[in-house]
Amino acid sequence: EDKVVQSPLSLVVHEGDTVTLNCSYEVTNFRSLLWYKQEKKAPTFLFMLTSSGIEKKSGRLSSILDKKELFSILNITATQTGDSAVYLCAELSYSGAGSYQLTFGKGTKLSVIP
């Protein structure tokens, strides 16, 4: 069973639309929830969320974490074609003996059409 589940798996919207991407995770040894944008090979870091209810914002992108319900959302307002990418969510968890692990979801493929 997947530890990090993203939905939807793919999404097609028109320019100017607002989208919400979802990520649910497990609570075991949870430390932080991270969002990435991947257009080609290397993903670009977007946000790291550690505290519940505090929104992080960068331009048209924003994200928030709900540690009670174990999920996070990534919002993109006024979408542009340049927002087309795979958006990855990852859970940082503690794996013991001072070590940490990042577990990724399968991603949401966003396509923004003119």
Next chain:
Amino acid sequence: GAGVSQSPSNKVTEKGKDVELRCDPISGHTALYWYRQSLGQGLEFLIYFQGNSAPDKSGLPSDRFSAERTGGSVSTLTIQRTQQEDSAVYLCASSSLPVSAGSTDTQYFGPGTRLTVL
């Protein structure tokens, strides 16, 4: 300033051969991460180095995989007796402080090495 660099950018090898992938993190970054992305799959965490501490190897897919980080800087990921299922893009990332610290939240990725095992 220079970002994370990886070499080679592409590597084609025959099944059963050993390969070495190199990562040069951003100067001064103490944390270094290796990931793998296979075709159609998500980004898989492999191994994480923090300074000179022993790495967390729990993500390595088999004992054919090993990684070193010399002097707290350059890292090499070695795959012995490569198999076709090892074909993937191998990504390296670094951050100035470990992501776990919570005091920094920027992890910089290199361009990746595309490994093809024939």
